Amino acid sequence: QSALTQPASVSGSPGQSITISCTGTSSDVGSYDLVSWYQQSPGKSPKVLIYEVTKRPSGVSDRYSGSKSGNTASLTISGLQAEDEADYYCCSYTGSGSLFGTGTTVTVL
Amino acid sequence: EVQLVQSGAEVKKPGESLKISCKGSGYSFTSYWIGWVRQMPGKGLEWMGIIYPGDSDTRYSPSFQGQVTISADKSISTAYLQWSSLKASDTAMYYCARLAASGGLLLFWGQGTLVTVSS
Numbered sequence: 001q002s003a004l005t006q007p008a009s010v011s012g013s014p015g016q017s018i019t020i021s022c023t024g025t026s027s028d029v030g031s032y033d034l035v036s037w038y039q040q041s042p043g044k045s046p047k048v049l050i051y052e053v054t055k056r057p058s059g060v061s062d063r064y065s066g067s068k069s070g071n072t073a074s075l076t077i078s079g080l081q082a083e084d085e086a087d088y089y090c091c092s093y094t095g096s097g098s099l100f101g102t103g104t105t106v107t108v109l
Numbered sequence: 110e111v112q113l114v115q116s117g118a119e120v121k122k123p124g125e126s127l128k129i130s131c132k133g134s135g136y137s138f139t140s141y142w143i144g145w146v147r148q149m150p151g152k153g154l155e156w157m158g159i160i161y162p163g164d165s166d167t168r169y170s171p172s173f174q175g176q177v178t179i180s181a182d183k184s185i186s187t188a189y190l191q192w193s194s195l196k197a198s199d200t201a202m203y204y205c206a207r208l209a210a211s212g213g214l215l216l217f218w219g220q221g222t223l224v225t226v227s228s
Binding site: 001003034036038040045046047048051052057087089091093096097098099100101102103 | 146153155158159168170171172204206212213214215219
C-alpha cells in the first residue's frame, strides 16, 4: 500500500484561503466516505480536524472544511491565521485498515 | 475525560526486544479499538495496526505485519506494541490512539513514545 498523495507544502498570507489535496485510489478514498484530516504542530500529537469527509468534531474551528470528489479529498482552511502553521495529514479507510497521506506543511507568510 | 498515557522513551540496541505500553482511562477500554501509528524522524504518519481489547481481534497494515506485535491486557486497560528484534530503522516516535465508535477515526491520541535504536 502506498501512502495517499498530498502536496509537500502549501503557503498563504493571513486571511487567505488555502486548499490541501489528498489523492488516493478507487480502493480507498474513492470507495469510502471515511476520510479524516489531522493537524500536527511541532512536538505535539496529531489532532483531528475533519472526519467522514466533511464533519468537524466539537471545538474545531469552522474555518476548516472538507470535501471529496472521486479519488481526491480536500481540506480547506479559510481565513488563514498564524496558528494554522503545522503539518496536515489526510487518512482514509481502506476496507482492511487505514492509510495516511504523505503530509503537507502549511506556512503562513 | 478520555486519556491515553504511553510509557516513557526507550533507548535500545539492535537485536534487543521491546514492549511499549498505552494505558487507557475515562472510557470502557474493552469497547473501542486502539491503534498504533509510527512517525520516523522528520517523516509522516504511518498506520501500523489496531486491536479490539474486548476480544483481542487485531488487524495489521501489510507494511507492519510480521514486524511488530500488537496486544492488550484488558484487566489493566493497557495496549502494547512489541518488537522481538529491534533494528536501527525502528527508531521513531510511536503513538497510540483510541478509535471512534465507527469509521476508523483516530479520535483520542496518546503523547507518544520515542524509541531510539542505536549501537
